[in-house]
Amino acid sequence: MLNTALSRLGGAHTLALLSFLLLLASWQLLAMLLQQNSLPAPAIVVQVLWQHIISGELPFHLGVTLLRLLASFTIAMVLGSAIGIALGQHRILDRFFDNWLVIFLNIPALVTIILCYVWFGLVESAAILAVVVNKLPNVVVTIREGTRALDKDLLEMAQCYKFGRSKTFFHVIWPQLHPFVMAAMRSGLALIWKIILVVELLGRSNGMGYQLHIFFQLFDVASILAYTIAFITLIQLIEWVILKPLDERALRWKR
Amino acid sequence: MTAITIHIQEKIYPAPHAKQTPHHAISELKLHIKAHEFVCLVGPSGCGKTTLLNILAGLDASFKGSIHTDHAREPDIAYVFQNPRLLPWHTLRENIELAAPDLQTDVLDDFLDIMQLTGAQHTYPAHLSLGMSRRAAIIRGFAINPELLLMDEPLVSLDAPTARTVRELLITLWQQRPHTILFVTHDLREAIRLADRLVFLSPPPMQVIHSVPIEKNQTQRNDEFVDQFRQDLLNQHAIIRQHL
Numbered sequence: 254m255l256n257t258a259l260s261r262l263g264g265a266h267t268l269a270l271l272s273f274l275l276l277l278a279s280w281q282l283l284a285m286l287l288q289q290n291s292l293p294a295p296a297i298v299v300q301v302l303w304q305h306i307i308s309g310e311l312p313f314h315l316g317v318t319l320l321r322l323l324a325s326f327t328i329a330m331v332l333g334s335a336i337g338i339a340l341g342q343h344r345i346l347d348r349f350f351d352n353w354l355v356i357f358l359n360i361p362a363l364v365t366i367i368l369c370y371v372w373f374g375l376v377e378s379a380a381i382l383a384v385v386v387n388k389l390p391n392v393v394v395t396i397r398e399g400t401r402a403l404d405k406d407l408l409e410m411a412q413c414y415k416f417g418r419s420k421t422f423f424h425v426i427w428p429q430l431h432p433f434v435m436a437a438m439r440s441g442l443a444l445i446w447k448i449i450l451v452v453e454l455l456g457r458s459n460g461m462g463y464q465l466h467i468f469f470q471l472f473d474v475a476s477i478l479a480y481t482i483a484f485i486t487l488i489q490l491i492e493w494v495i496l497k498p499l500d501e502r503a504l505r506w507k508r
Numbered sequence: 509m510t511a512i513t514i515h516i517q518e519k520i521y522p523a524p525h526a527k528q529t530p531h532h533a534i535s536e537l538k539l540h541i542k543a544h545e546f547v548c549l550v551g552p553s554g555c556g557k558t559t560l561l562n563i564l565a566g567l568d569a570s571f572k573g574s575i576h577t578d579h580a581r582e583p584d585i586a587y588v589f590q591n592p593r594l595l596p597w598h599t600l601r602e603n604i605e606l607a608a609p610d611l612q613t614d615v616l617d618d619f620l621d622i623m624q625l626t627g628a629q630h631t632y633p634a635h636l637s638l639g640m641s642r643r644a645a646i647i648r649g650f651a652i653n654p655e656l657l658l659m660d661e662p663l664v665s666l667d668a669p670t671a672r673t674v675r676e677l678l679i680t681l682w683q684q685r686p687h688t689i690l691f692v693t694h695d696l697r698e699a700i701r702l703a704d705r706l707v708f709l710s711p712p713p714m715q716v717i718h719s720v721p722i723e724k725n726q727t728q729r730n731d732e733f734v735d736q737f738r739q740d741l742l743n744q745h746a747i748i749r750q751h752l
Binding site: 406407410413414416420425428503507 | 596633
């Protein structure tokens with residue numbers, strides 16, 4: 254009964270919208286019940302968000318964080334892919350560096366961040382490095398798995414038909430690594446934007462993390478929520494505008 | 509026009525453990541293939557036919573021996589694998605174009621036409637039947653215009669009518685665009701339909717035990733001819749009867 258009623262409402266989009274409205278409504282209800290500054294109502298948060306946007310403050314700090322995210326993400330992906338492919342292809346190399354990888358995977362993010370700031374000072378490059386070091390092992394492990402799973406038959410075919418290095422990479426290896434790269438990108442994005450705020454909070458004088466730190470000291474929950482909404486929206490936009498189309502383009506050959 | 513001389517002195521797979529003995533796969537295998545000859549290698553399953561093809565294709569370099577043409581260098585070789593090995597993220601046509609970048613468009617169109625794949629040329633391999641993928645893989649082999657074309661049971665695990673169609677199309681293609689072919693099979697009937705010459709192989713260590721030419725033109729070989737030829741062969745040669 255419920256199923257048919259819901260499907261009559263128009264499928265997935267309507268359902269998503271309904272669930273979103275429900276979330277909003279429960280937030281509103283809770284805020285009305287509590288009547289406290291620690292949980293402002295949605296309308297107030299939206300108002301604060303708007304003020305932060307028109308003052309130019311939020312776009313600036315969001316932009317700074319986004320730039321850091323872009324820089325560290327790119328470095329981690331490129332470097333991690335290269336190392337991952339190398340480890341996946343050479344067994345001796347892999348065995349040799351395997352415990353390094355395990356160690357780096359298990360260093361708490363906070364430790365890397367503190368050490369980077371202590372060793373290199375409270376500078377931009379230290380911040381970026383801290384994020385990269387946190388993200389890199391995950392990329393390496395994912396891409397290494399992908400490289401190990403490469404189809405030997407297709408590689409032999411490429412060898413036989415004299416594909417050469419670049420053709421083999423772009424037409425035989427890369428398409429097989431694609432799902433692993435996408436997985437690394439998705440999990441990477443989620444990981445990086447969580448870490449990057451801590452990095453900013455501890456050692457930078459701009460960016461989302463820095464702003465949140467200030468709001469925390471002022472107990473300004475409305476601003477914290479406003480920044481959070483802006484951030485979530487941005488990350489979701491990246492997923493919709495960049496990652497999804499990338500996925501669909503690359504997987505059009507699948508059944 | 510190139511004839512090809514193959515002489516594999518020895519191919520040994522080392523023992524995986526110290527206690528086991530190494531596997532002696534090939535020993536003193538000699539084979540001479542004339543230009544544009546269609547040779548079928550017939551041997552029992554597991555006799556090392558694929559090992560031989562991998563050596564010839566340059567995928568396995570750990571052997572003693574030589575492969576050369578009359579101009580004394582290694583021949584250009586194409587390999588039609590048992591599984592089609594098409595790249596799933598490229599269409600049928602793109603798969604052939606990638607392997608044979610120098611192939612002219614109209615020649616490729618012609619290939620596709622002969623193999624009846626014109627309608628499927630922009631289809632991804634996941635949507636092709638096995639028979640179609642096999643035909644595409646055969647075109648890919650011909651497309652690079654090799655001096656030697658290796659085929660590893662390209663008709664196996666097709667249902668009988670499909671196998672028949674692909675076989676007939678292969679003969680048509682080969683007669684229109686003659687190539688030197690080394691075709692591996694364990695199916696004697698299939699070999700008799702296709703080959704200019706049958707070469708029988710022994711179980712490991714593999715060597716040539718017999719070589720039989722078939723004079724009659726491929727297009728004129730009907731079921732009766734194939735059955736008769738096979739029967740005569742088995743009656744005359746005890747050694748072939750033993751091994752098949």
